[in-house]
Amino acid sequence: MENRTYSEEEYLQIAEIQHFAFCPRQWALDYLEGQWQENVLTIEGHALHDKAHDPMSREKRKGKIIVRGMRVFSASLGISGDCDIVELHEKKDGVFIPAFNGTYEVIPIEYKRGRPKEGEEDVLQLKLQALCLEEMFCTTIPYGYIYYGETRRRQETVFSEQQRETIIELLKQMRQYIQRGYTPKVRRRKGCRKCSLQDVCIPKLKPDTSVQAYLEKRLVE
Numbered sequence: 679m680e681n682r683t684y685s686e687e688e689y690l691q692i693a694e695i696q697h698f699a700f701c702p703r704q705w706a707l708d709y710l711e712g713q714w715q716e717n718v719l720t721i722e723g724h725a726l727h728d729k730a731h732d733p734m735s736r737e738k739r740k741g742k743i744i745v746r747g748m749r750v751f752s753a754s755l756g757i758s759g760d761c762d763i764v765e766l767h768e769k770k771d772g773v774f775i776p777a778f779n780g781t782y783e784v785i786p787i788e789y790k791r792g793r794p795k796e797g798e799e800d801v802l803q804l805k806l807q808a809l810c811l812e813e814m815f816c817t818t819i820p821y822g823y824i825y826y827g828e829t830r831r832r833q834e835t836v837f838s839e840q841q842r843e844t845i846i847e848l849l850k851q852m853r854q855y856i857q858r859g860y861t862p863k864v865r866r867r868k869g870c871r872k873c874s875l876q877d878v879c880i881p882k883l884k885p886d887t888s889v890q891a892y893l894e895k896r897l898v899e
């Protein structure tokens with residue numbers, strides 16, 4: 679991993695990794711060109727997230743503390759964002775957390791509206807949360823959960839070194855695109871059907887047409 683510090687402007691959001699892993703063009707349209715558009719799926723997703731977040735609330739249950747909307751960051755990766763839920767389970771050989779005056783196992787939980795996906799994007803987002811939490815609490819986090827609204831189940835996700843390497847590579851690629859101000863070309867995929875950006879992405883047009891050029895042309899017409 680690159681051993682460097684990141685300026686405030688260079689920080690990326692945790693949620694970006696999910697978009698980029700799904701489709702680099704979708705990520706660029708949203709984060710580089712500001713073209714994000716809501717569709718019914720993204721609106722439902724926000725509603726589920728808002729329910730999970732309830733900004734930085736804490737709830738104590740037997741043997742565990744549930745923290746919603748925890749702000750997390752990693753200085754070594756240049757990343758910040760929120761965790762939907764972090765569960766702190768009391769554990770004798772866990773990490774000492776002064777704010778909660780005890781030793782705990784730290785478990786991130788992410789909420790998604792749909793069902794488990796074919797791609798790794800949700801897992802990478804959760805793993806990135808775990809990397810932030812590991813750095814903040816000086817601990818190791820071997821697993822987390824993703825709760826899927828459609829199946830109403832939470833799925834255990836065991837973390838791996840491979841996921842960490844993939845994340846580091848994807849963050850590097852994202853920063854290269856940002857530096858070049860370059861939006862990747864259309865590469866149609868199964869997910870295009872449900873993509874909230876399909877109208878601005880225009881996958882039916884020539885693959886080398888940039889959105890900006892298309893919109894400018896339409897304005898002139």
Ligand code: SF4
Nearest residue numbers: 701704870873876879
């Ligand atoms: S429509 Fe397809 S290619 Fe275009 S941004 Fe969405 S997922 Fe990516």
